[in-house]
Amino acid sequence: MNILMISDVYFPRINGVSTSIETFRRALSERGVRSTLIAPAYPGAERDDMELLRIPSRYIPLDPEDRMMRSGAIRLRHADLQTRGFDAVHIHTPFVAHYAGLEIARKLNLPCLATYHTFFEEYLFHYIPILPKPWLRAFARRFSRSQCNAMDRVIVPSRAMADALTNYGVNRPLQVLPTGIPDEQFHGGDGCYFRNRYGIGKDRQLLLYVGRVAHEKNIGFLLEMVDHLRRSNPRVLLLVTGEGPALSGLQAETERRGLNTHVRFLGYLDRGSELHDCYRAADLFVFASRTETQGLVLLEAMALGTPVVALADMGARDILSGERGCRIAPPHAGRFAELINQLLADGPALQQLGEEARETALKWRAEEMAARLECIYADAVSDHFPARSLRPA
Template sequence: MNILMLSDVYLPRVNGVSTSIRTFARALARRGHAVTVVAPDYGADSGQEAHDGHGEFEVLRLPARVIFFDPEDCLIRGASLRTAQAQLLRRDWDVIHIHTPFRAHVLGTRLARRSGLPTVETYHTYFEEYVGHYLPWLPAPLTRWLARRVSRHLCHGVDHLVVPSQQMAEVLERYGIATPSTVIPTGIDLDEFAGGNGARFRLAHGIDPQCPTLVTVSRLSMEKNIAFLLRVVHQLVMEFPDLQFLIAGEGPDAARLKHLAGELGLQEHVRFFGNLDRRSSLLDAYRAGDVFVFASPTETQGLVLIEAMALGVPIVSTAVMGTATVLRDARSALVSAEDVDAFASQVARLLRAPELRATLVKAGPEDARAWSMQALVHEVETLYGHLAGQERVPAMR
């Protein structure tokens, strides 16, 4: 099949949506499909081979501008949509897969109207829980109402929805969205998460090999709840005075989190590393942790939990929305409520018991196999084939 994927975000911008697109695109390309990803142009870094699937699939970049309130992100320029539409209409596609609800959605639905092609859209982000953090001057009931209204409008504009978890499917059902949907989580390529050297990472960054160490991998934004984890660390250092907390990721909340770490007296305990290379230093950072900690309440899935499992890092996490699905049958994780005392107690339990950690370490890779991309990509193929085989809507001229 010829598959067109459209997104308002992609690598080198690191987040779960970018990772999901890249993972599915590579898996589909390896199964013989022709995949094209259309995404914003982030400037000099956009053309790096590491960000474009190593030549396994095509990436087309559209002119974009920086978003003033979130300078990490870029918005595709509206003026470029008409040119892109004309170019893409000259090519043959079997299905259009939209990944984000902004300019990419506009382009995808325009293409569908002109061509009669089927459209599928992945609902990657729980916008109802996110929007308040980015529009804090608006009342919370208004932002929630707005997120639900916009979601209904967007979802009713496509033929089919993909949702990463059953919990997210239930949210959309409560919104009154009638568009057919399929639950297809994002898998991981287990071969990419089979390495990593924690001792090397500790040595490179001056971390004692015997020092108890926590790690998290996340975009640094308010909805990821990393401030909660800092308060957990503040509690733990009373029992583990040499504890280190390693944070990998970047985002708009970085300055506030660093300030909070200082306020809590954690300057000697918290290390911010920014975005790390997914093929080398990020794997080492995961492996450097005695425990992987996570507490985001807004995940539609929670890919980093699966990555930690694959690398054999014991997990302590809350289980809300998509993370509840990932952790439901996991033997490599301890689940906690979003309560500082309860969460710190679970982490301390692991840090005190090397034999319990070893049990969770052993279970991790087995847990991760349930989320192998090799199994999940077949579900996407089946969905595409079903949509492409349906009677086409007459194209608009």
Template sequence: MDILMLSDVYFPRVNGVSTSIRTYAKALVALGHRVTLVAPDYGEAFDRHATEFGEGFELVRLPARQIFFDPEDRLIRASAMRGTVRELAQRDWDVVHVHTPFRAHQIGVRVGERCNVPVVETCHTHFEEYAAHYLPWFPAGLLRALARGATRRLCHAVDHLIVPTAEMEQVLRGYGVATPSTVLPTGIDLAEFAGGDGDAFRSKHGIRQERPVLATVSRLAVEKNIEFLLRVVQRLVAEFPALLFVIAGEGPDAARLHALCIELGLEAHVRFFGNLDRRGELLDCYRAADAFVFASATETQGLVLIEALALGVPVVSTAILGTATVLRGSHGAVTAPMDEAVFAGTVAQVLRDPQLRHSLAQAGPMDARAWSNDVLIGRVVDLYAGARPAGPLHPAGAGQ
């Protein structure tokens, strides 16, 4: 198959969507399919640090500009769209797969119309929950209504939706979205999460081997709820005075979180490591932890949970929306409610009990096998092949 993918975000921008797209594309290429990915050009000002992933698929970068309220991201320039649609429409595609709902969506829908091929879109993000964090000056109720309406329009412009979890599918049905959908999680390449040297990470960064360590891997953004985890750590320090909380990731909330650490008196207990190499030191970071902690309430899936499980790191997490699906029936994780005292008590139980940590660590890789991309990618190919509806492919004006 010739597959066109489009996204408003991709490496060197590090987040779950970039990871998911790369996983999809690599796996499809490995099966013999041809993949072209269209994504923004982040420019030389962005710290690229050799993160231009190609790995067998064609990568087309489009001119883009910064977004004033989210400087990490880029918006593909409108001036680039018309020529791009014209050029892409001259090629033969079997399916168009859109991963984000902005300019990439517009380009993808228009190419699908011109080529008369099905357009599939993955709902990676629960925008109703995200919007208030990025536009705090906007009335919250109105913003939620606008996000729901925009989501309905976007979903109705495509032929089929991929939804990572049943919980997210229910959200869309609650909005009135009638587009056919398939619950299909993003898998991970388990071969990439079979190593890691926690002792080496501790040694490199001067962390004593006996020191209790918690870790999280996350974009530093308000919706990721890292403030909650910092307050949990503050509660734990009384019982575990040597406790260290390791945070891997970057994002717009970094300055506020650094300041909050000082306010909470946690300077000696929290270390920020930024974005780490996914093929090296990030694995070491995971493995250095006695437990991986996570408390985002907005995830449509939560790939980092699967990564931690695959590496045999005990997980303590809330179970909300997508994370509820990932952790349902898990034997490598313990779930806790969004309550600082209860969550802290759950983490303390894991830190106190070596046998519990051992049993969670042993079970994690078995849990992760259910999320292997080798298991899931065949369903993606079948979905592509069956995405063409019985009636007209695209509503008139859907791409406008």
């Protein structure tokens, strides 16, 4: 099978969409499924190869981390794409990639699928706060409904997202398929080395947040939680890794609350050994986002035996269900802090929770998710070309 993917974001831009695409492409390749990705060119990014087509892109003033692909430059690739024998087109983002991917699928007479990675209904308000939230919500719903109904199939990372799209009026087949965890995520990491490197004493009890430092991630709630927690547990330290548009505001809030000895911002960590070391060093992973379509970082932490405490909103709900290796926190900073304190005070129970976390994460392995995606592709091809069957044996 041969799939053309297209996305408005990819590495070196670090976010959940980039990680999901890379994880699925690698796991599909191991199953013999070929894929070619169309993605923006970024300054300093790797050049084209046969399986990664970098498209000239524009700087976006309101969102300097991202780039906008030039539609005309994508069209210049059409003749080449026609010779590659693709079986389906898979769109990962709703901007230039959506319209370009749909155009390619129609031109090549191929089935077109999309993964709905981002919960725009809640996301937009943080970036266009001058408009009333009800207006933005209504726009996001109409926009998403229109785009999804143009697809042959829509993939969503969680049941909560499938329910949301159904409520929007999406009438195309919805397939729930989360991003899996690669096998290497379950190994490695040296927590002692990490603590020594960053001058963190063995007596400090570490809470960890990993992800984009953005308004929709609700990191301010975690700062409020730490403000409560430090009164009863002065040893607590929250590590915030990643960068993003909310960083300066959160640093200012940390200063205002007098949390400089209880919160540290580490910036981006290398996704290989350095991030693994960080996960291993943490006593608990904490998460308060209400807009996640999946919450992949929760599984990354659990794969390395770090228990999770999080709000059970949207996609995170599927991971937290059953509370094995994790705990669902109340949506109140003070009560969230109380739960953290209880867990940190019971070493044996915390260790048991870490063992459960790893066992839970094993159920979300990338290999299994890729096998399911291959079947979704095959069904889309069979529906589009009834005489063809590409389903794996």
